[in-house]
Amino acid sequence: MATEEVVLLLNFNGTNNSTTFIEETGKSIAANGDVKLSTDQSVFGNSAAYFDGTDDCLSFNSQGGIWDFSRNDWTLECWVYLLDTSPRAIFLPRNGTYFPFGFYTSNSNHLYAYGGSGSGWNVGIPGT
Numbered sequence: 001m002a003t004e005e006v007v008l009l010l011n012f013n014g015t016n017n018s019t020t021f022i023e024e025t026g027k028s029i030a031a032n033g034d035v036k037l038s039t040d041q042s043v044f045g046n047s048a049a050y051f052d053g054t055d056d057c058l059s060f061n062s063q064g065g066i067w068d069f070s071r072n073d074w075t076l077e078c079w080v081y082l083l084d085t086s087p088r089a090i091f092l093p094r095n096g097t098y099f100p101f102g103f104y105t106s107n108s109n110h111l112y113a114y115g116g117s118g119s120g121w122n123v124g125i126p127g128t
Contacts, residue, residue, distance in 0.1 A: 010058075012037060013045040021049070021058060032057045043079045053084070080111075 009024035016039040021029040033056035035049060042048040049058070082105065103113050 008060075010049070011045055012042075012047060012049045014047055016040075016047065018047075023060065027060045030059045032059055041081045048079075048081070 006025055008027065010021060010029070011024065012021065014020060014022070014037045016037065018037045019031045019035070021031060021037075023029045033051075033054065035051050035056040035058060037047040038050035039047045040050075051057075080103075086105070103111060105111055
Protein backbone atom coordinates (compact mmCIF):
# COMPACT_ATOMS: atom_id res chain seq x y z
CA MET A 1 0.00 0.00 0.00
CA ALA A 2 1.31 3.41 -0.89
CA THR A 3 1.99 5.69 2.08
CA GLU A 4 -0.46 8.31 0.81
CA GLU A 5 -3.25 5.74 1.11
CA VAL A 6 -2.72 5.24 4.86
CA VAL A 7 -5.56 6.95 6.72
CA LEU A 8 -4.60 6.19 10.34
CA LEU A 9 -1.25 5.04 11.72
CA LEU A 10 -0.58 4.73 15.44
CA ASN A 11 2.78 3.17 16.34
CA PHE A 12 2.35 3.85 20.08
CA ASN A 13 6.02 4.71 20.53
CA GLY A 14 7.00 6.94 23.41
CA THR A 15 7.91 7.31 27.04
CA ASN A 16 6.47 5.04 29.74
CA ASN A 17 3.18 6.42 31.21
CA SER A 18 2.93 9.14 28.56
CA THR A 19 -0.59 10.15 27.48
CA THR A 20 0.64 11.73 24.24
CA PHE A 21 -0.20 9.63 21.18
CA ILE A 22 1.38 10.54 17.84
CA GLU A 23 -0.62 9.71 14.72
CA GLU A 24 1.75 9.47 11.76
CA THR A 25 -0.53 11.07 9.12
CA GLY A 26 -1.11 14.20 11.22
CA LYS A 27 -4.45 13.56 12.91
CA SER A 28 -4.92 14.90 16.41
CA ILE A 29 -5.47 12.08 18.92
CA ALA A 30 -7.09 12.63 22.32
CA ALA A 31 -6.56 10.20 25.20
CA ASN A 32 -9.69 9.51 27.27
CA GLY A 33 -9.82 7.74 30.62
CA ASP A 34 -6.39 6.69 31.78
CA VAL A 35 -5.07 5.19 28.54
CA LYS A 36 -1.30 5.60 28.40
CA LEU A 37 1.87 4.27 26.82
CA SER A 38 3.57 1.39 28.59
CA THR A 39 7.03 -0.09 28.10
CA ASP A 40 6.08 -3.28 30.02
CA GLN A 41 4.78 -5.09 26.90
CA SER A 42 5.59 -4.19 23.32
CA VAL A 43 6.17 -5.94 20.03
CA PHE A 44 6.92 -3.00 17.74
CA GLY A 45 9.12 -0.16 18.94
CA ASN A 46 9.77 0.57 22.59
CA SER A 47 6.22 0.85 23.99
CA ALA A 48 2.55 0.03 23.45
CA ALA A 49 -0.81 1.56 24.31
CA TYR A 50 -2.21 0.35 27.63
CA PHE A 51 -5.98 0.31 28.20
CA ASP A 52 -7.02 -0.89 31.67
CA GLY A 53 -10.54 -1.77 30.54
CA THR A 54 -12.41 0.98 32.39
CA ASP A 55 -13.64 3.78 30.10
CA ASP A 56 -10.36 4.07 28.17
CA CYS A 57 -10.32 5.10 24.54
CA LEU A 58 -8.54 7.19 21.94
CA SER A 59 -10.62 9.62 19.92
CA PHE A 60 -10.04 11.65 16.79
CA ASN A 61 -11.95 13.41 14.04
CA SER A 62 -12.85 10.79 11.42
CA GLN A 63 -12.94 13.38 8.66
CA GLY A 64 -12.01 11.81 5.35
CA GLY A 65 -14.02 8.61 5.70
CA ILE A 66 -11.61 6.59 7.83
CA TRP A 67 -14.29 4.05 8.66
CA ASP A 68 -15.86 3.89 5.19
CA PHE A 69 -14.77 0.36 4.28
CA SER A 70 -17.00 0.21 1.22
CA ARG A 71 -14.68 2.46 -0.82
CA ASN A 72 -11.64 0.26 -1.33
CA ASP A 73 -9.72 -2.72 -0.04
CA TRP A 74 -8.39 -2.11 3.46
CA THR A 75 -6.14 -3.64 6.07
CA LEU A 76 -6.22 -3.37 9.84
CA GLU A 77 -3.15 -4.53 11.71
CA CYS A 78 -2.76 -4.73 15.45
CA TRP A 79 -1.22 -6.71 18.27
CA VAL A 80 -3.29 -7.31 21.41
CA TYR A 81 -1.95 -8.59 24.72
CA LEU A 82 -4.78 -9.48 27.09
CA LEU A 83 -4.24 -9.48 30.84
CA ASP A 84 -7.71 -10.95 31.33
CA THR A 85 -9.45 -13.25 28.84
CA SER A 86 -12.99 -12.91 30.17
CA PRO A 87 -15.58 -12.06 27.48
CA ARG A 88 -15.33 -8.44 26.40
CA ALA A 89 -15.17 -6.06 23.51
CA ILE A 90 -11.60 -5.20 22.58
CA PHE A 91 -11.79 -2.77 19.69
CA LEU A 92 -14.92 -0.84 18.74
CA PRO A 93 -14.43 2.17 16.47
CA ARG A 94 -17.54 4.31 16.57
CA ASN A 95 -18.84 6.05 13.47
CA GLY A 96 -21.74 8.27 14.47
CA THR A 97 -24.33 6.05 16.12
CA TYR A 98 -22.99 2.56 15.38
CA PHE A 99 -19.80 0.50 15.41
CA PRO A 100 -18.86 -0.52 11.82
CA PHE A 101 -16.68 -3.39 13.04
CA GLY A 102 -15.04 -4.72 16.15
CA PHE A 103 -13.23 -7.51 17.93
CA TYR A 104 -14.25 -9.33 21.07
CA THR A 105 -13.28 -12.37 23.12
CA SER A 106 -15.68 -15.18 24.04
CA ASN A 107 -16.06 -17.55 26.99
CA SER A 108 -13.97 -20.08 25.05
CA ASN A 109 -11.00 -17.67 24.80
CA HIS A 110 -11.45 -17.13 21.07
CA LEU A 111 -11.05 -13.82 19.32
CA TYR A 112 -14.00 -12.90 17.07
CA ALA A 113 -14.23 -10.20 14.42
CA TYR A 114 -17.49 -8.72 13.20
CA GLY A 115 -18.63 -5.99 10.85
CA GLY A 116 -21.81 -4.52 9.54
CA SER A 117 -23.87 -1.49 8.67
CA GLY A 118 -25.54 -0.95 12.03
CA SER A 119 -28.64 -2.91 11.08
CA GLY A 120 -27.00 -6.32 10.69
CA TRP A 121 -23.72 -8.01 11.55
CA ASN A 122 -21.47 -10.62 10.02
CA VAL A 123 -19.40 -12.51 12.59
CA GLY A 124 -16.11 -14.16 11.72
CA ILE A 125 -15.67 -17.51 13.47
CA PRO A 126 -12.07 -18.04 14.58
CA GLY A 127 -9.97 -21.12 14.10
CA THR A 128 -9.11 -23.13 17.18
